[in-house]
Amino acid sequence: MKVKIHSMVFERRDSLLIWYNSKPLLIVKNEGKFYAMDAICAHMGCALLSEVDGTTAVCPAHGAKYDVKTGELIEKPTVKPEVPCESENLKIPLKTYNVSVSADGFLEINP
Numbered sequence: 001m002k003v004k005i006h007s008m009v010f011e012r013r014d015s016l017l018i019w020y021n022s023k024p025l026l027i028v029k030n031e032g033k034f035y036a037m038d039a040i041c042a043h044m045g046c047a048l049l050s051e052v053d054g055t056t057a058v059c060p061a062h063g064a065k066y067d068v069k070t071g072e073l074i075e076k077p078t079v080k081p082e083v084p085c086e087s088e089n090l091k092i093p094l095k096t097y098n099v100s101v102s103a104d105g106f107l108e109i110n111p
């Protein structure tokens with residue numbers, strides 16, 4: 001699916017949070033490649049993943065870290081007592097998408 005976001009948007013930023021198929025999606029550009037991942041934290045499902053360091057998305061609620069390339073949890077949340085990191089509707093790895101750039105420069109996100 002072509003997304004109406006031109007790749008030039010990433011000339012001044014490394015990440016962007018958008019709505020895609022009625023849910024938040026994080027798009028990251030790192031070393032010339034684009035990555036996309038569902039942006040709802042699997043910990044408590046209440047925070048959007050919007051803080052990015054390289055290809056690591058950090059949950060602003062309790063600090064869980066995800067690899068946007070794979071959707072895997074790479075660092076557990078910092079909350080005591082521990083709360084399970086998955087629920088019935090939120091599973092790890094978070095869903096990731098292939099992102100390519102079309103000839104006209106717009107991003108294409110593929111399941």
Ligand code: FES
Nearest residue numbers: 041043059062077
């Ligand atoms: S909701 Fe993301 S770490 Fe708790």
